[in-house]
Amino acid sequence: MLQVSFIRENKEQVIEGLKKRNFNELEIIDQIIETDNIRKKTQTQLDETLAESNKLAKQIGELFKSGKAAEANALKEKTAALKQQANILKQQLQEIENQLLNLLYQVPNVPHQSVPAGNSDQDNEVVDTENDIPQLPEDALPHWELAAKYNLIDFELGAKITGAGFPVYIGKGARLQRALINFFLEEALKAGYTEIIPPFVVNEASGYGTGQLPDKEGQMYHICEDDLYLIPTAEVPITNIYRDVILKEDDFPVKNVGYSPCFRREAGSYGKDVRGLNRLHQFEKVEIVQIQHPDKSYDTLNEMVEHVKGLLRQLELPFRTLRLCGGDLGFTSALTYDMEVYSAAQKRWLEVSSISNFETFQANRLKLRFKDKEGKTRLAHTLNGSALALPRILASILENNQTPEGIKIPKVLVPYTGFELID
């Protein structure tokens, strides 16, 4: 959520930014400022009432102490009206604060200057492309057929046990998946990240902290009985570690990495987009999260993009980097790079990572701050990225590396898998 002070001081910039996102309810900006004005006025009135009431209470106490009970009782009567007024003001203030919060929750982050204009994923900017797209023979199989042929993944079995979108990984399929997880974690450790195993279920406050609530509750599985949510990404628990935390400047950069299963309800998508591993209700992911000084967060974003590129290079997969356009940018993000790998049998690009700088947008909700050199408390910047999401990597490895002899495992993974070929 944006800070009201930021909106006040940079109103034009905010409006321009929101336009780039095709966010058109711009009247909300003036509503926010107006509501905040009322909030301030009410707060001041309440403070004055309480100040007076405090003063009287002190006087009454002194009068009682010096035995002037009659005078004290006389004063007591004056406090009743003040008390009533204070209660009314308190209630009003509460309502106004809720209104303000509701308005602020509706405003997405202001995009970074470099975010291109655009309406949909069609308008995303391809920053670069690496590695050649493999030329497969005509009879090359898509990954779901390969998965069946070599008994790596059983989608029907998952549907039997749970439902569609919950595949069962078997044998070398399971081992390849585990190898990838370990590879990603080890690479993150080499890059200086601290490994975290977070809870896979979070409470409501955490959902609000990273911005999944209140607007995306439909995306998460909700355990009603305990009012908890299955995490859609490890970002949620790992970032919420720092909810209500004040860091020291030399704590930067905070670099955490965590593996987790991710659960997504993802209602409303059908057809070939969701075939096989392309879109699942449960999948595995290694997530990198950084918390950084505002002056350095964009350098950090680039560092994270480079880290992910390094992973894809080592896996020898063709990939490209996209800078998301305003229309495709996530609600909480200021700048996002998507990484896509080419899945050669499906002949399409698949998103395997999304790396974002949220600037202070999450930190504001999280109350994640740091003390700067002058001793002032300021909001930190949060960033995160997938490094990487497993299913589509798996899909692309299976498809791109298929040969008549079997599926070749990328060299870098062999120490992790313990086998070189799936046959």
Added chain:
RNA sequence: GGAGAGAUGGCAGAGUGGUCGAAUGCGGCGGUCUUGAAAACCGUUGUCCUUCACGGGACCGGGGGUUCGAAUCCCUCUCUCUCCGCCA
């Protein structure tokens, strides 16, 4: 699941109706002393709202209540700990 105890500043730990934003110790920061360091001594040390400022206000786990006045009394929720039961 049953019984009991508790939640106070970065940490430890006092405080049971007014003088408490809160003793004391540790830690942190600044200083004196020292060639330097340690020790010792002195000072300082929470967050938030509001104000140009002076100032004012809120916060002792969350919410509500009693009272002129609540960290302190009452209700409620959450969490933690101890004992018993169950258990990977």
